[in-house]
Each structure stands twice: as structure tokens, then as C-alpha cells.
Amino acid sequence: MSSTSDTAPSVTVLLGDFLERFAPDEAASAREKSITLAELIDALDERAFGLGILILALPCAVPFLYGxxxxxxxxxxALAAQLAMGREHPWLPDTLGRRKVAVGGLKTVVRRAHSTLGILEKLTAPRLTALTDGVGARIVGALMLIPAGSILLPFPLTNTTPGIGVGIAAVGLLERDGLLVLLGLAIGLVWVFLLVFFGAEAISAAKDFLLTRLSS
Structure with a gap:
């Protein structure tokens, strides 16, 4: 049986070709060109959710990258929620779709992630495919909401590891590799659990300390 990678472009090729549509490297204005998120999402093909989530997750997975x-x-x-709802193609409301991102910045992120993505691609194979289609994909989308939601919080440690987890799960969706999807979800969900647990412990310890100080 041939794998998905035998019949479809690799993730790295897919990402590079997709971004090249908006600003070819030889164009003098490539670095300055920006596109709206709506334009980005509208240009996606049948692998829209996996590729769209991966493109958005990659900047979050880069340490010390802000903005x-x-x-x-x-x-x-929004994409994870629509995947959970079973939509066939993603859509963004105007308030989100009008946001602009620099194509040059996205290309830089993709280049920085190229070696890591290449390693993941060598490990992928179609397996546990029930998690990448139909009801399985909807459950995956619902679970992705948790690490994706963590990225919204403006606190240390809430971006990079959840972004890595979501990115790995997105590669799994693209390659129809349910095992990789599970790995990505596990990384993101366990990290968020640890953040919540230790955050609650830290708040409790600080509260006890203040009460002790006030009563002394």
C-alpha cells in the first residue's frame, strides 16, 4: 500500500509552494508584502484545516518570537472549532480575516522549521486514520481548542510548547497519521495541565504566605 507521502507533496514542499503564491522570493517586495488571514485561508485546498492550522501554529512554536x-x-x-463542527472548508469572520501577516515573516518561520518538519515527515505513515477523518477529526479539533486557547494567554510558557503540540497534530492530519496526531495532542494537553496545576499551586502558596504575613 502506498503512503500519503507517495501521492501528495510533503508538508515542507506544500508550505513553501503555498507561500510562494503570495510573494515569490525573487520579487523585490517579497519581504514587505502582507496578506490578510482571510486571503490565506481562502487559498487553501482540500487539505485546508491541517495546512491552515500548521501555518498558524508554526510562529507560536518558535521560542522568543513575539507579535x-x-x-x-x-x-x-476558529479553525480548530470549525474542524470540531465538521465544516468542509474553513472560514474566518471579518474581524479575524482582516488581520494581516507578513509573508516574509511566515517564510522565515517555515525555513526555521524546515529541518524539524523534515524529521517528522520521515516518521509519518498512514495509521490510525480514523483520527484524521470524520468523527475522529472532529474530536481532534475539539481537543486542539485547549492548547490553542493557551496561546492566547499573555503569560510565560503558554505559547511555545502548546504551539509545538498543535503543529505536530496538524502534520498528523495532513499525513493521515493518527499516531502523530495523538502525540501532538498529548504534548499540548499535558503542558496545559501542568501550567494549570503548578499555577494553581503557586497561587495557593502565595495566598497562604500573604495570610501568614497579615496575621503575624
């Missing part, structure tokens, strides 16, 4: 993650977090949530 772009805050722009793409809400659209990522």
Missing part, C-alpha cells in the same frame, strides 16, 4: 503568535492565536482557535 505573530498574538495575531494568529484567535484564527487558530
Amino acid at each position: 505573530i503568535p498574538q495575531i494568529v492565536a484567535l484564527p487558530m482557535l
Whole structure:
């Protein structure tokens, strides 16, 4: 049986070709060109949800990158929610669709992620495909809302690891690899659980400390 990678472009090729449509590298204005998120989403093909979520997750997965993650977090949530609802093609409301991103910035992020994505591609194979279609994909979309929601929070440690988890799950959707989807979801969900747990512990400890100080 041939794998998906035998019949479809690899994720890295798919990303590069897709962004090349908007600003070819040889164009003098490529670095300055911006596109709206609506234009980005409208140009996606039948692999729209996986590719769209991956494009939006990649900037969030880069450590110490600020600005772009805050722009793409809400659209990522919107795509995950629509995947959970079973929509065939993603759509963004005007308030999110009008947001602009620099094509040059996205290309830079893709280049930085190229080696990591290449390693993931070598490990992928069509398996547990029930998680990448139909009801399984809807459940995946619903679970993606949790790590994607974490990226919205303007606190340390809430962006990078959840972004990595969502990105891995998106590659799994593109390659029809349910095992990779599970790995990505596990990374994102466990990290958010740890943030909530230790955050609650820290708040409780701070509260006890203040009460002790006030009563002394």
C-alpha cells in the first residue's frame, strides 16, 4: 500500500509552494508584502484545516518570537472549532480575516522549521486514520481548542510548547497519521495541565504566605 507521502507533496514542499503564491522570493517586495488571514485561508485546498492550522501554529512554536503568535492565536482557535463542527472548508469572520501577516515573516518561520518538519515527515505513515477523518477529526479539533486557547494567554510558557503540540497534530492530519496526531495532542494537553496545576499551586502558596504575613 502506498503512503500519503507517495501521492501528495510533503508538508515542507506544500508550505513553501503555498507561500510562494503570495510573494515569490525573487520579487523585490517579497519581504514587505502582507496578506490578510482571510486571503490565506481562502487559498487553501482540500487539505485546508491541517495546512491552515500548521501555518498558524508554526510562529507560536518558535521560542522568543513575539507579535505573530498574538495575531494568529484567535484564527487558530476558529479553525480548530470549525474542524470540531465538521465544516468542509474553513472560514474566518471579518474581524479575524482582516488581520494581516507578513509573508516574509511566515517564510522565515517555515525555513526555521524546515529541518524539524523534515524529521517528522520521515516518521509519518498512514495509521490510525480514523483520527484524521470524520468523527475522529472532529474530536481532534475539539481537543486542539485547549492548547490553542493557551496561546492566547499573555503569560510565560503558554505559547511555545502548546504551539509545538498543535503543529505536530496538524502534520498528523495532513499525513493521515493518527499516531502523530495523538502525540501532538498529548504534548499540548499535558503542558496545559501542568501550567494549570503548578499555577494553581503557586497561587495557593502565595495566598497562604500573604495570610501568614497579615496575621503575624
